[in-house]
Amino acid sequence: MDLEKRLHRDAESFAEEVAAFDTKGFLARVLVTLGIPVQDDAPSLGAASPAGRPTAAGRAGAELRAGHDQDKDKGEGGGALRAG
């Protein structure tokens, strides 16, 4: 099959696969893991990935939050989720 057609067909398949992603839920989980406040109407939250794995961010979360606590004094980082 022509390469351009194969690329087009695979891109269509890719678009269908990623359309099912719960991007907002993923973002909420990331922010919670990093210790950033999330709006109350955010979707279901969880610290683990759908596969149930402990996440790298989870392990490093405490360390990162400790580092950012110092930076909040400078007005950078943190902040509530306002878009989505």
Next chain:
Amino acid sequence: MGFAVWAAENTNWILRESYFLTGSRSLAEDAAQNAFEKIFKAWPDDEKRNTIQQSRGYVSAIIRNAHSDYHKVPSRSNRNEQALDATENILTGGAGDPESLVPSVREAILNALDETESQMVYLVHYEGHSIGKAGAMIGLEAQQPYRVHARALKKLKIYLEGSEEEG
């Protein structure tokens, strides 16, 4: 702009690109989460924050490094996990049928092309950007994007045709 706002505006494409790289939804989320962790860590640094906000290519490199780092940990690359990911791919119709001798187009893009070429093909053919815009997004100038894109397609064609002959 605070980290949370930036994250909200960029999660969609970061997750999509992670999925493109991993071929698995769970691995994509892990890679994207690792990338967010690295970005969050770099955020207080003015220079790094500006680069993150202005250069998609820079963030893409962070995602790719995060994915590579994840697989450097031996316990994560054991056979059971690989089998689970392969099963997930089959169930979800994701990239890469492990039983197939002929590589999928996505596998070919990742195996046959260098990072710039694969980014170019991904942005043009999977994200729908023009060649010029895709080039600008990854820091290419003038006629470079067109040359990179043409070279990438040529390499892909050779790779896929070679694989089909072997298969």
